[in-house]
Structures are given as structure tokens and as C-alpha cells.
Amino acid sequence: MTLSPLFKPDPALDLVLERFIEVPPELVWEAWTKPEHISQWFTPKPWIVAECEIDLRPGGIFRTLMQSPDGNESNDLRGCYLEIVPNQRLVWTDALLAGFRPSENPFITAIITMEAEGDGTRYCSMARHRDESVRKQHEEMGFYDGWGTVSEQLAAYVKTLPATSR
């Protein structure tokens, strides 16, 4: 995909995960934009997505509450959407909340791109950070393992969707 230079990854500041998914972009888009789908793949199992809010427009909320199996640990991700280009690009950040309000704890902007490739999708997820130390921190927190597991779950989940959704 020809990305605008604005969205080209900077190796010093960004972390990128790319893979092929064996369903068309429309279905990957669907899985990314409805709470009932997000809850099936968005956090590495056995953690669960206990709550998910999606208001799919620029400035609209994107929130997922992830919980450990025993419910003792949780991660409440709050952010908003920045760009919505159906079946092509979805951008959200936790640096802004609903209505574009600056947040308390900015960490990443996520740029998700998908492009048709044969019968499937070339899928790319990028985490953008403010400086090298935050990128490094994210890498050490297990970006490749975590986002890798989650994209594996996504790729497996979209294949199980009923034919009516495909």
C-alpha cells in the first residue's frame, strides 16, 4: 500500500507488525469496528475484553476494558478515533479522549491498515510513540509478543465468522 509520508513508520519511534490474513479487508474491518467482534480477539487469552465502546467517527470514543481471568487485574484503554477510511485505514489514539480532549496518560497512536492481496488481506498495525524511550518501553513490555498474539487471534477469529457476515 502506498502510505502518505505522514504515515510511513519511523523505525526509531514506531513499532510495526505486518501479516497476511486469509479473509478480505471488509471482514477485517468488520472485526475491528464492532464491540461484539473486538471482545473475541482484542486481548491475549486467557484475558478477556469485559467492556467495549465504539463510536466510529473522528473524535468518537474507543474504549476496551481488559481483565485477567480472575478479574483481579485490568487494563482500561480509553481513546478516540482519528481517521476512519472503511476497509483501508483505522487510526485511534489514547492521547485524546472522546471529543478530542487531551488525556491524562498518552501512550500511543495506532494506525491499522489493510489492503486486498489475492483472496486475503495484507494487514499492518503500527504503534506510534512520542520518543525513543517510549518506543523502547513498549517493546520491552512485549509489543511483538502481545500484538502478535492478538493479530493471530484476529486472523483465526475472522475465519470463523458465519457466511452471512462474509
Add this chain to the structure above:
Amino acid sequence: MTLSPLFKPDPALDLVLERFIEVPPELVWEAWTKPEHISQWFTPKPWIVAECEIDLRPGGIFRTLMQSPDGNESNDLRGCYLEIVPNQRLVWTDALLAGFRPSENPFITAIITMEAEGDGTRYCSMARHRDESVRKQHEEMGFYDGWGTVSEQLAAYVKTLPATSR
């Protein structure tokens, strides 16, 4: 103007300045979106806008370098555009830089709205903050005085534009 609830001001967190400007919205929009115009009104005189960069698309840079008359003091505002609805709404933030990258020093999101009223424009500029303490800090830094002066300069400047621009 009927603003989406997402963009309704929250008195505890937002600061708002509203006024009538005696030219149509198209001209106010013009003044907000071209560097050669920004440099004429965007900082309270005798400070000057020494540099201005505008890349008018979501994720595109908005930067102004403001300087004191002797050049000893400056304020380098760096951010990006979030929403661009010509002649109606312009949203930018310093919480994100070009390409939506989280910034080092997030402070505000600015939501600028304009609506035709008679022969002129009902103009509203809102500064959105992450919490009450930042709103209070901004108010004490002189929001009403600063943004008031600047909107006065804007209102005066747009009336001097040559007929070809109007």
C-alpha cells in the same frame, strides 16, 4: 450552531470565546487556513508570527513560531489538524504532532466553529483541557485576554482583505 454532544463545551474543563465577525464564514476560514493570513493576527501584537506551517488534512502539521519584538522570547506551537470541515469547523491539537504522533507536552485541543449570521459570522473558539487544573492554569495564563485580543485582531484583519479574497 447545533454542535454534536461530542463537541459541546464542558464548563469545568473547557474555555470558550464567542463573538460576531463582520465578514462571511468563508473569509474567516481563509484567515485560519493560510500561513500568510495567520501571520497577520494569530499572536497578540507586538509579538509576531515568525514562522507558520500548515498542512491542511487530518494528521497534517499546524505550527506557528511566535516571537517577542526583540526576538528574545518565543513560543513554538506544534500540533496537527484533527477535523477540517470547510467554513464550519476546524479542530487541531498540540497533544499530537504530524502523522498523529503523541507529543511531549500536550496542553490543548482547539475547536474553532463558524456559522453564517446575517452578513457576518458567529465565531466560537474553544480550548479543551484534560482536567480542571489545566483549564484553571490556562485561564490564569490569560486565556480570555489573549484569545480575546487575537480574535479582535482576526476580526479587524479579515475586513482589510482585498475584495478579490472576499
